[in-house]
Amino acid sequence: xxxxxxxxxxxxxxxxxxxxxxxxxxxxxxxxxxxxxxxxxxxxxxxxxxxxxxxxxxxxxxxxxxxxxxxxxxxxxxxxxxxxxxxxxxxxxxxxxxxxxxxxxxxxxxxxxxxxxxxxxxxxxxxxxxxxxxxxxxxxxxxxxxxxxxxxxxxxxxxxxxxxxxxxxxxxxxxxxxxxxxxxxxxxxxxxxxxxxxxxxxxxxxxxxxxxx
Numbered sequence: 001x002x003x004x005x006x007x008x009x010x011x012x013x014x015x016x017x018x019x020x021x022x023x024x025x026x027x028x029x030x031x032x033x034x035x036x037x038x039x040x041x042x043x044x045x046x047x048x049x050x051x052x053x054x055x056x057x058x059x060x061x062x063x064x065x066x067x068x069x070x071x072x073x074x075x076x077x078x079x080x081x082x083x084x085x086x087x088x089x090x091x092x093x094x095x096x097x098x099x100x101x102x103x104x105x106x107x108x109x110x111x112x113x114x115x116x117x118x119x120x121x122x123x124x125x126x127x128x129x130x131x132x133x134x135x136x137x138x139x140x141x142x143x144x145x146x147x148x149x150x151x152x153x154x155x156x157x158x159x160x161x162x163x164x165x166x167x168x169x170x171x172x173x174x175x176x177x178x179x180x181x182x183x184x185x186x187x188x189x190x191x192x193x194x195x196x197x198x199x200x201x202x203x204x205x206x207x208x209x210x211x212x213x
Contacts, residue, residue: 010189018184018196025176025203032170032210039163046156053149061142068129068138071110075128078102078114082122109137165213172206 081099085092103114113128120126128134176199183195 010193014189014192014196015184018180018192018199021196021200021203022177022180022184025173025180025199025206028203028207028210029170029173029177032166032173032206035213036163036166036170039159039166043156043160043163046152046159050149050152050156053145053152057142057145057149060145064138064142067107071106072129074102074106075110075114107138109134162213166210169206169209169213172202172209176200176202176206 078099081095081102085095085099088095103111106114109131110128113126113131113134116131117123117126117128179195179199179202183192183199186192186195
């Protein structure tokens with residue numbers, strides 16, 4: 001077999017290898033680009049959810065603070081009536097009715113804490129605003145929204161990082177496609193062999209990065 005025939009045979013083999021690599025790398029690049037786009041969209045959705053939860057948390061926090069302020073004012077008014085009952089026992093029934101009406105307009109948690117305070121004989125430890133259950137109920141919604149926002153943002157950041165990694169892998173695979181494409185039009189089998197090798201190395205690197213995501 002002459003050198004020309006040998007070179008031609010090697011060139012034919014390279015063309016087959018290059019074609020196979022081009023096909024595999026093309027499919028992998030397309031899948032990587034699709035996955036990167038899909039994850040990027042998912043990250044945006046989680047980030048949007050986190051923003052909405054933060055907005056709701058702000059609204060719920062302000063609402064809780066206003067509720068606490070309103071409860072405090074009404075509780076003070078009810079306590080003042082308790083003092084009047086002590087001073088004017090003949091008006092006890094009337095004042096108790098006013099007291100119940102005031103407490104009925106507070107939050108259900110404060111009304112429950114008030115009943116417990118009255119039942120305890122007005123112990124300082126059982127003062128309604130200091131009741132752990134009342135405090136927990138007042139801030140339960142804002143705290144839940146804050147935690148949910150934190151979790152959603154963490155998910156968005158994690159998915160966005162994976163999307164960025166896959167996008168980087170797709171860029172490496174695109175480079176491999178370019179090198180393999182150039183190798184397909186080079187007539188010198190030696191130069192083509194070097195280019196195919198470089199393209200294969202780039203493709204393997206891209207796949208490794210892709211799998212690491």
